[in-house]
Amino acid sequence: MKSDRSWVGTAVLIASILLLWEAAGHWRWVADGTLPAPTAILVRLFAERGEYWPHVLATLKISSLGFIIGNLVAVAAAVCFCLWPASERLMRGINIAIFAVPPIAIVPVLVIALDAEVAQVTLAALLVYFPSMTATLAGLRDIDPRIADLVSAYGGGRTKMLLLVRFRAALPAIMSGFQVAAPAAVLGAVLAEFGSGARWGLGTYLLGSLGRAEPDRLWGIGLTATAIAGIGYVLAAFVAHITTGTNRSVTLIAPPRSYDAKQDNAVSRVAMGVAAILAPFLLWQLLLVIAQLSPIIAKTPLGVIDYLFFSKFSAAAQVKILAALAQTIPITIIGMLIGLATAFALALISFAAPTIMRALLPFALVTQTMPLVALTPLAVLIFGRGITVTLVITISVTFFAAFVVLAQGFALIPRSAFDLVDSYGASTLQKLRMVAIPASRSWLFVAARLAMPKALLGVMIAEWLATGRGLGNLLNQSRGYLDYGMIWTVALVSVLVAIALYQMTNLLDRLTSR
Amino acid sequence: MQGLPLSFTGVKKAFQIKGQALPVLDGLDLNCPAGSFTALLGPSGCGKSTLLRLALGLELADAGTILAGNENPAAMRKTGAVGVAFQDAALLPWRNVEDNILLPFEVLGRQPDSPDHIGELIRLVGLEGFEKARPAELSGGMRQRVAIARSLATRPRLLLMDEPFGALDLILRRQMNLELQRIWSAARPTTLLITHGVDEAVYLADRVIVLSNRPAGILANIAIPFERPRAPALFRDPEFHKLCDEISAWLEPQAEASSR
Ligand SMILES: Nc1ncnc2c1ncn2[C@@H]1O[C@H](COP(=O)(O)OP(=O)(O)OP(=O)(O)O)[C@@H](O)[C@H]1O
Numbered sequence: 001m002k003s004d005r006s007w008v009g010t011a012v013l014i015a016s017i018l019l020l021w022e023a024a025g026h027w028r029w030v031a032d033g034t035l036p037a038p039t040a041i042l043v044r045l046f047a048e049r050g051e052y053w054p055h056v057l058a059t060l061k062i063s064s065l066g067f068i069i070g071n072l073v074a075v076a077a078a079v080c081f082c083l084w085p086a087s088e089r090l091m092r093g094i095n096i097a098i099f100a101v102p103p104i105a106i107v108p109v110l111v112i113a114l115d116a117e118v119a120q121v122t123l124a125a126l127l128v129y130f131p132s133m134t135a136t137l138a139g140l141r142d143i144d145p146r147i148a149d150l151v152s153a154y155g156g157g158r159t160k161m162l163l164l165v166r167f168r169a170a171l172p173a174i175m176s177g178f179q180v181a182a183p184a185a186v187l188g189a190v191l192a193e194f195g196s197g198a199r200w201g202l203g204t205y206l207l208g209s210l211g212r213a214e215p216d217r218l219w220g221i222g223l224t225a226t227a228i229a230g231i232g233y234v235l236a237a238f239v240a241h242i243t244t245g246t247n248r249s250v251t252l253i254a255p256p257r258s259y260d261a262k263q264d265n266a267v268s269r270v271a272m273g274v275a276a277i278l279a280p281f282l283l284w285q286l287l288l289v290i291a292q293l294s295p296i297i298a299k300t301p302l303g304v305i306d307y308l309f310f311s312k313f314s315a316a317a318q319v320k321i322l323a324a325l326a327q328t329i330p331i332t333i334i335g336m337l338i339g340l341a342t343a344f345a346l347a348l349i350s351f352a353a354p355t356i357m358r359a360l361l362p363f364a365l366v367t368q369t370m371p372l373v374a375l376t377p378l379a380v381l382i383f384g385r386g387i388t389v390t391l392v393i394t395i396s397v398t399f400f401a402a403f404v405v406l407a408q409g410f411a412l413i414p415r416s417a418f419d420l421v422d423s424y425g426a427s428t429l430q431k432l433r434m435v436a437i438p439a440s441r442s443w444l445f446v447a448a449r450l451a452m453p454k455a456l457l458g459v460m461i462a463e464w465l466a467t468g469r470g471l472g473n474l475l476n477q478s479r480g481y482l483d484y485g486m487i488w489t490v491a492l493v494s495v496l497v498a499i500a501l502y503q504m505t506n507l508l509d510r511l512t513s514r
Numbered sequence: 515m516q517g518l519p520l521s522f523t524g525v526k527k528a529f530q531i532k533g534q535a536l537p538v539l540d541g542l543d544l545n546c547p548a549g550s551f552t553a554l555l556g557p558s559g560c561g562k563s564t565l566l567r568l569a570l571g572l573e574l575a576d577a578g579t580i581l582a583g584n585e586n587p588a589a590m591r592k593t594g595a596v597g598v599a600f601q602d603a604a605l606l607p608w609r610n611v612e613d614n615i616l617l618p619f620e621v622l623g624r625q626p627d628s629p630d631h632i633g634e635l636i637r638l639v640g641l642e643g644f645e646k647a648r649p650a651e652l653s654g655g656m657r658q659r660v661a662i663a664r665s666l667a668t669r670p671r672l673l674l675m676d677e678p679f680g681a682l683d684l685i686l687r688r689q690m691n692l693e694l695q696r697i698w699s700a701a702r703p704t705t706l707l708i709t710h711g712v713d714e715a716v717y718l719a720d721r722v723i724v725l726s727n728r729p730a731g732i733l734a735n736i737a738i739p740f741e742r743p744r745a746p747a748l749f750r751d752p753e754f755h756k757l758c759d760e761i762s763a764w765l766e767p768q769a770e771a772s773s774r
Pocket residue numbers: 529530531538556557558559560561562563564565601
């Protein structure tokens with residue numbers, strides 16, 4: 001019953017949005033017709049359908065390859081991490097970097113180091129890896145301890161446990177990981193096409209259409225990319241449904257939590273930590289050695305340090321980087337805070353009025369499958385090339401991701417907690433203050449961790465495409481000038497910034513949890 | 515196939531709960547000779563299940579020695595000599611009844627003794643017709659019966675059962691008692707049965723051990739004199755009831771105080 005009504009609410013919400021959109025497009029309410037009516041977009045899309053096919057096929061190919069490879073690596077890694085927990089701690093630096101990095105920052109680097117198509121698949125696979133690995137690992141680890149005891153009692157070791165229990169128990173989690181990974185693969189493919197100068201692909205098509213003032217074309221491409229991602233999600237959900245008989249809507253994968261290492265002594269813990277920090281750099285060096293690239297275009301970690309501190313360009317490079325950081329970071333943080341606050345407020349309001357939540361949640365879930373890169377140009381069309389567009393993108397990206405997390409978090413608060421204060425006659429406000437707000441504190445941080453890389457990605461795409469400021473712009477410019485040192489430096493700095501923001505969120509989480 | 519001896523000597527075990535040590539066993543000695551049937555009674559939370567987990571090597575003792583078949587428990591369980599039924603059925607939710615009973619064979623890399631072995635076990639616990647049912651489709655008592663069948667499947671030489679009949683109604687419980695006695699008499703596995711049913715303990719066991727509250731020590735060790743095979747009529751025997759009352763008295767809270 002409940003779920004039926006929630007779908008009605010969502011349908012009404014979406015229908016009203018579409019109607020409003022149609023009216024806005026028809027009478028050119030928004031920014032002089034930069035928001036075309038949905039019907040106009042569809043008409044244009046249909047007229048140009050012949051032009052779309054090669055691009056759609058190219059994107060499909062890249063994202064499917066990325067999806068397959070990314071998932072294979074993710075499942076294999078999760079099995080390793082599960083069997084040898086030390087390996088996970090060793091790879092922690094790499095995992096966090098993969099999770100936190102705004103993917104656009106490494107596109108140019110990948111394009112330099114690899115063949116165009118390989119670079120695209122790699123990016124798609126990288127974006128697939130993290131959600132899939134985390135979901136699989138959680139599923140493999142989180143088995144019923146009574147069943148684990150039983151298998152041990154009959155002398156079963158790690159292998160038997162893995163084969164007879166863990167794999168099967170993890171299946172639903174693995175499937176939900178695939179669900180999140182499918183749209184991520186599409187995002188990766190489009191993003192990589194976008195920066196790699198490939199001939200075909202929706203990213204290429206988008207880039208080629210940017211210069212022409214044809215909003216309906218840009219919207220058509222954005223919607224097509226969204227549709228592909230959405231179909232990927234639905235397909236994965238369908239496979240999950242037939243293999244496990246459930247289709248829990250798991251859309252978000254929580255970022256990694258710190259591994260509990262209290263059983264080790266301090267020395268080995270520090271050694272592990274240092275190794276985990278060094279591992280990404282070793283991997284970077286190793287990949288360059290394997291790829292056998294000229295040191296002029298492919299910078300090693302030491303090469304970047306040399307460029308930034310000891311070369312004749314370093315003074316100028318430092319000025320540029322610092323200026324870019326000063327433009328990118330504040331706006332990311334401000335946008336994230338506004339987005340988080342809005343999501344939190346709305347989640348609290350919809351707690352008092354559940355209809356809002358039920359109507360908005362499926363809509364917010366849908367937004368989580370949209371490829372950000374295809375939507376940014378549309379925001380640029382509407383909000384112009386100034387700072388507003390950056391802010392709008394950051395806020396909305398953060399808002400929707402956070403809202404989904406908070407809504408799911410609220411749903412997990414035990415009913416009995418509310419019933420208890422209820423039975424003492426608590427008002428709605430008191431229930432919020434005594435139960436809902438304290439219980440959702442940790443979810444707020446989960447939301448922040450999850451939204452942070454997305455917000456940074458949104459900001460950098462906007463900078464790259466439109467605003468001509470910040471790290472995104474610096475990256476795009478350096479590409480144009482073939483300033484390889486700068487390209488590698490920006491990639492590294494972006495990763496470091498992302499990790500710093502991530503760790504700051506963790507720190508805040510820990511400080512406020514006392 | 516002989517039963518394997520099981521012995522606890524000076525076994526100590528404490529759990530850490532929020533940095534505080536909770537002593538559960540404090541120097542426990544218990545010896546189960548090969549082929550014996552020991553029933554273990556004691557108040558809830560006194561450490562009976564912990565004792566069983568120690569015997570399996572799933573939990574490590576802080577001090578003292580535990581020998582199962584003259585080996586350390588972790589080594590012994592690899593030999594496939596042990597059969598176990600935990601307090602909760604611990605069935606794999608994605609496997610049907612048959613496949614759940616087959617699990618120990620798969621873990622041990624063995625085949626059942628005969629093609630109909632699993633079928634016999636299913637009939638033994640009265641689950642014919644439910645061979646293909648998943649645990650979610652069974653009642654609590656039916657799940658427990660699957661676990662009983664599974665504990666017997668490998669023809670163990672050491673049988674450890676933790677309240678295996680807890681969820682069964684009285685009639686079924688009696689019926690299962692009879693079956694267990696029959697199987698035990700035929701194969702004579704060394705058996706440790708944890709139960710809250712005094713009559714069931716007296717009916718099945720060679721001796722009944724009553725544990726005290728935490729930290730658990732042996733409060734009483736009562737030999738059961740009745741001849742085997744024991745007929746169901748024993749449940750109505752006055753002698754039987756006298757013994758049951760005597761043991762129940764040990765389980766009353768004041769028994770512990772007066773024994774000190
Ligand atoms: N893994 C554990 N961590 C912490 N404490 C534990 C653990 N396992 C058991 N305990 C504690 O040890 C004590 C004994 O537990 P145990 O399960 O052995 O009791 P029991 O005698 O089997 O009780 P019951 O008859 O209710 O099954 C309990 O107080 C319990 O809280």
